Amino acid sequence: MAMSSSLLWAVDIFGRVYTLSTVGQHWELCKDTQLEFKRVSAVKQCCWGIACDHQVYTYVFSGDVPIRYQEETYENQRWNPVGGFCEKLLPSDRWQWSDVSGLKHQQLDSFTLPSPHWEWESDWYVDENIGGEPTEKGGWTYAIDFPSTYTKDKKWNSCVRRRRWIRYRRYKSRDIWAKIVSRDDPDQLPDPFNDISIGGWEITDEPLGRLSVWAVSLQGRVWYRENVCHHNPEGSMWSLITTPGEVVQISCGPYDLLWATLWEGQAIVREGIDRNNPQGISWSIVESPSSENGIMHVSVGVDVVWCVTKDRKVWFRRGVNSHNPCGTSWIEMVGDMMMVNVGLNNQVWGIGCDDRAIYFRQGVTPSELSGKTWKAIVCGRESDRSQTGSSTSLLSAGCFFTDDIQNQTNAVIPGDADTSSDTDLPSIPTYLANTPPMGAAASGSGSSAGNQTAEICANLTVDPLDSDQGEANVASTGNKKSHLESLKSTNPNPSAELQWTNIDLKEAQKHPVLSVSTFAETSSLSSLGMFSVGTEEQYGADEHPLWAWVSGGGCLVDLHSPLKWFTVSSGLSSSVQSLSLSITPAQTAAWRKQIFQQLSERTKRELENFRHYEQAVEQSVWVKTGMLQWWRNWKPHKWMDVRVALEQFTGSDGMRDSILFVYYMYHEEKKYIHVFLNEVTIIVDVLNEAKHSFALYTPERTKQRWPIRLAATTEQEMNDWLSLLNMSCCESRRIQGPPSHHAIWSVTCKGDIFVSEPSPELEAGPHLMPCDQMFWRQVGGHLRLIECNNQGIVWGIGYDHTAWVYTGGYGGGFIQGLASSADNIYTQSDVKCVYIYENQRWNPVTGYSSRGLPTDRYMWSDASGLQECTKVNTKPPSPQWTWVSDWYIDFSTSGGTDREGWQYAADFPASYHGHKTMKDFVRRRRWARKCKIVTSGPWLEVPPVTLWDISIIPSSDAVDEESVALWAISDKGDVLCRLGVTQQNPAGTSWLHVGTDQPFISISIGAFYQVWAVARDGSAFYRGSVSPKKPAGDCWYHIPSPQKQKLKQVSVGRTSVFVLDKNGNLWYRQGITPSYPQGSTWDYVSNNIRKMSVGPLDQVWVIADKVQGSHSLSCGTVCHRTGVQPMEPKGLSWDYGIGGGWEHITVRGNATEASRVAMQDTSEENSAVSKDLEENESKGRAEHSKTPLMVSESQDLDRSAVNC
């Protein structure tokens, strides 16, 4: 499946570098085989190594997003009465070309590429954008004098002006070993290198890329590579780090652990490594575990240290952690190893002393860091496979088939790996993503085109392999025709050649000698051919590779990942198997459909003419009862024990319905409330550390913002009730199976996903359906954001920015068994942070201390300061979450922080800033801790790029095979365009990078390929000329924002474009016409908006910040704009739906229009309605103006199920 895989790196005794995937079964030779290597050290995104020439090389994986760096310089001019603005500056002025501060002289031609591994993306061009607003042509910004505040308008007193020139360079040496060339003074260059270790990426919270690279030279000196980060993968220079002795070998963990071994046999440990000082401060010495045999090799993880002594014994260091990097004592482990390597998750690999095999330490868990046993990795190398292939091919003619495929497979594997992490494609963006001045640039992308075709070939070969398997099965059922057709539908261009080989295979099976070929298809007829597999195993095992070095720093193995490393795979069968697994959903869907059809036919045949017959078993009432707790509806509100009964009965029409009764005592009087489940609009589970509770809403209760809240004593009990109630609700509304293509999706602030089937009356018709009547059902999984279109293509983004694609299933999570589809449900995980604040007050004696005033907030608190939150008592959000990190200081808090993470203010609560001033008497800093949820749902990961936003084009009458435009923003702010997205393959194939001058935060593609986006500086952009033929369009047009507002979100419907600013105001773009798609002005629509979604009918839905209900207030409420008409695109007022606690909604699947006839009929009624709506609106406005007052910091006001 599209599970994300990672790689184990190793070097054999001949210096060849191999990788082994966590989902693979074969060592694959590194693509770049020019050099032999001695050592490698890998992390997820790259690998560093020392080649046999003792030089350092880095191998950066290609990815869909290019590594690019923006160079900038400023051109400065001064006005003089004679020539106006000119290059002549005053002697006291800055340089004519300078950096932003004016202190550094930098001319355009002073910029050179840092190394041969870079290329320019385009020539220099002028930036016509200042703080989110477009400047006049030419890009000049004006000021009274240097240095000053610059504006885009020239005023009478503008004496100086400047403009910014920018140019991008791009790192090109990806997927090859790039030599680290030093531009330093040759005399100070390090001597030849001997060992290297990389890590330290978790020291800062910087996104993927910052690395600590440590190297040891032949003379035993330690070097640190400065400034290695995402946009500088080579780093800038080597710094010498003094050591107490001659160092032989070094190991750097993902966090702050760094150990090295000395020639004399001791280990040295670096102390003082932190965010501000990644090189650390000093060394401590740790003695060898045995006096006779010194330490030969050491390897560290997050908080573990392993070492090998000169007698090849393996040792584990006890008591190592951030505060005590030296640990306490050594324990001897079983086994003799040449070396050991600690990788991600503290997993350990070793190279055996006698057999030179790589061993994996099994059973390493957080509670048992030393693991249980060594287990040899016995996978063969790819070269072994082709070898065996050709040897068997001598046996018989039939084997040519096997051999044939095998060779192809060999060719495929690298190509296939490409598709997941590839990146040659991104050089295509150089062509397509040109902003105008880049036009001339794209030289040398011919090779990338070559690569692309290679990839396409690879894809083509993969499909027939899969289909081959299906085909073989077909042969045995005689059901060939239908299957062939289904084949065609999954693979539009089956290669004629391969179909022929299939036929060949079938004949071959009749041949007595040809058992070999049968193992080609694993699942159906394999038993016959098994013995030959055995011979092959034998063959492979004899030639087992001898290893010299292994690195697991980029290899993620956790408890749940099944590894296939420990069995010798049977040549081709394994590769076919892994391939076939990757297509199972489609095939499964096919035979499931077949079964379902047959069942339906059976029902029809056996029942159709006999429906008038009496049922053998009469339907009667069925009751489930139990004890739950209920949040009582009188004051003081609290949980009370109640008896609950669900009665289910079948009406005479065969329709099932259920009633839920809650029996309680009120002043010693027995009472009950009841709910008809067909009136329930949503059941939300509200897991928190204290209670397993859930809430039931009906339209009435949605208006009140006061659901029925019930709690169970155990999670299991709650899930049983939830399952049953959900099922009964769906049953009574006759809803089953997966959501339709038109479904409206939403996400709560807890990450729960809900989906609703829109009725045609939702958007138009004589009687608009109020949106509090919408029925929402839950879908498993955990997401931050979800986007869909009207072809059933749905993507989501998790809190950890992982991209997920919807598989077409339903259920998952707690919804197990019946209400869940069998296939298409996969494990899903997400990671988010929990934050607490450390607060301090200044006093004249001790300075800042944790002793506050009696009136102060807790010294450890939540953001509001009202709740005490200490490191110890703060728990993960619910039992479903587990901690996956320790508490760490968060430096990315808005407002900025000082070096220790503090933010200062005059008093609590106030606005905080990142530096101390005279007036500041309090300070706080934010601590974060990561927690992880593992759940399940109809989602598959789309690795490897992590995303911030997505938008999918709603298409009106698209042909099925046509690819669907999908745009996204990466979490670094890159704009991306997904290629190859179709209904059959909603995940698409690869990303196309679209160049921008700054990071973006929001994107939306509406009908007719109108693409709008919002940049991080709050400005809006329109992308010109996007079409199916030109999926990335040609250039960005800067659209000025509404006055003084920074935008944060854009949504484009059929013709409407709406934006949302950071103050919660909603704006409509006026004056958009086909010939002038950028429009003319922004019209104000509403305030109080958190998120919005404009659909293919131009319908407008939002998440409102605060909505007043009759019983309580809710934050994060789904609202629907009513009165939206072609002539009135802004609509009239809001209709309030489910909430609070809602975070995101997408209505972009809903293109169901009510019939027009009905609309005309009721024009009169409409006016009445709209009058009504106006009244509502004025009421709504009044409430809005009240709301800020209502929302004091007391959280108790919000009685809605899901609290933000």
Place this chain on the structure above:
Amino acid sequence: MTDDKDVLRDVWFGRIPTCFTLYQDEITEREAEPYYLLLPRISYLTLVTDKVKKHFQKVMRQEEINEIWFEYEGTPLKWHYPIGLLFDLHASNTALPWNITVHFKNFPEKDLLHCHSKDVIEAHFMACIKEADALKHKSQVINEMQKKDHKQLWMGLQNDKFEQFWAINRKLMEYPPEDNGFRYIPFRIYQATTERPFIQKLFRPIASGGQLHTLGDLLKDVCPSAITPEGGALRFFMHCMDISVCSHRIYHLDKR
């Protein structure tokens, strides 16, 4: 793996239209009208024919009434086989409704088991469930259940309550994700032609190489003769469907 609801529902709500007629030699006081009923495929004859019994008893003298039994075209119908199985086994090619003859005399002792009360059916049903769980989970799941869960399973079947039944049965159909499947797949293959009651064997859902077995693999393993070209005339039925042997996984249609 739990199956998906659509299929489960269709399996559960499978009905066979049946026409019950009293055996011609039974002595009646007045003419016995045939009785028409939709029988649930997954239930048992003696569990769902109270109405039939009452209907015919009305026209018979009390002393003529002994234990009821059913017969189709001369074959006594075993009540301990599910109804759907009986139909597919004996009557799949006949026109509907299915004509069943009702007897109150001459109980065929050597062909049928006695069924004096519903407790007997319940005991038989629970024995099947337990046997299946022994194969699936070494009986762990069924043994961990409480008595009331067992009762709910049975009541679900008896009262034709899909949700009630599946609320419990889903636990029997689950397995830890790391196992990839049950220990063994519980199945029985009934053949229309042979004397042997059924074929049953230990069969793992996953081959030693790790790939999932298909139904085709099972059939090949269990009755290899059946899927050779010469055996082409054989047809397999599972809930009255021709089985496609290419199913990529064994699909547990049968609830037991």
